[in-house]
Amino acid sequence: MGLPEQRPDGLDSPWTVTVIKYMxxxxxxxxxxxxxxxxxxxxxxxxxxxxxxxxxxDHVGRKSGRPFTTPLLYLxxxxxxxVVASQGGLPKxxxxxxxxxxxxxxxxxxPGEKRAVRARTAGPEERALLWPRLVDLYADFEKYAAWTDRxxxxxxxxxx
Numbered sequence: 001m002g003l004p005e006q007r008p009d010g011l012d013s014p015w016t017v018t019v020i021k022y023m024x025x026x027x028x029x030x031x032x033x034x035x036x037x038x039x040x041x042x043x044x045x046x047x048x049x050x051x052x053x054x055x056x057x058d059h060v061g062r063k064s065g066r067p068f069t070t071p072l073l074y075l076x077x078x079x080x081x082x083v084v085a086s087q088g089g090l091p092k093x094x095x096x097x098x099x100x101x102x103x104x105x106x107x108x109x110x111p112g113e114k115r116a117v118r119a120r121t122a123g124p125e126e127r128a129l130l131w132p133r134l135v136d137l138y139a140d141f142e143k144y145a146a147w148t149d150r151x152x153x154x155x156x157x158x159x160x
Contacts, residue, residue, distance in 0.1 A: 016088070016090065017090070020087070020088065024070060024071055027039050027054070027071040028056060028069050028070075028071055031054075031056055031071065031109070032056070032109075035111065035112055036109065036110060036111030036112055036113075037111060039054065039071070040053060040054055040055075040110075040111045041053060041054060042054050042073050042138070045138075045139075045140040047073075047138060047140075050138075050139075052073045052137055052138045053073070053074055053076075054071050054072060054073055054074065055071070055072055055074050055081065055083075055108045055109060055110050056069050056070070056071055056072075056108065056109035057069065057070045057071075057072050057083065057096060057100075057106065057108050057157075058106050058107045058108070058109075059096045059099040059100055059103070059106055060099060060102075060103050060106075061095075061099060062098055062099050062101075062102035062103070068095075068096065068099070069109075070094070070096045072084075072096075073137070073138055074157075075130070075133060075134055075137050077130065077133075077156070079158070079159050080156050080157060080158050080159070081108065081115075081117065081156075081157040082122075082130055082134065082154060082155065082156055082157070083154075083155045083157065084134055084141055084152060084153070084154055084155070085097040085152060085153040085154075085155060086141055086144040086145075086152045087144075088144060089143065089144035089145070089146075089147030089148045090148065091148055091149065091150065092150075093150065093153060097153055097155070100119040100155065101119075101121070104118050104119040104120060105117075105118050105119075105160065106118075106119060106157075108157060115159065116159070116160050117157040117158060117159060117160060118157070118158050118160045119155050119156070119157050119158075120155070120156050120158065121153050121154070121155055121156075122153075122154040122155070122156050126154075126156070127154045130154050130156075131154065134154065
């Protein structure tokens with residue numbers, strides 16, 4: 001059930017982005033309906049054998065001002081939560097990332113918990129320390145990094 005080593009054909013097709021968008025909406029709906037009892041683990045790709053915890057990230061559209069919620073894999077790092085702007089190795093950063101840069105104070109939803117956080121992009125040294133732990137959490141992050149020319153941002157969500 002793993003992902004291919006080589007970048008899949010059509011990865012940057014508009015259909016891929018649409019599929020990701022609707023899968024995310026479904027996961028958000030299930031997570032909310034069950035207060036995180038269902039939808040709190042990612043079981044795709046490397047997550048099939050080693051499920052990865054997921055949270056819901058609220059963010060505001062930097063142009064539209066509309067509220068959005070995105071499910072993301074996360075790593076606990078002490079009191080911080082760490083997320084990755086991988087978007088499956090697509091050529092562009094996911095929309096939630098520039099939205100957080102514009103409005104870093106936000107809220108995340110964990111199973112049974114709502115937490116106020118402030119987002120910041122990990123600097124080069126911190127990213128170098130976190131990246132191996134993130135790949136250990138979800139091995140496909142390494143594939144996503146190989147499939148794109150951009151450096152995938154690592155975002156630290158600090159409690160506020």
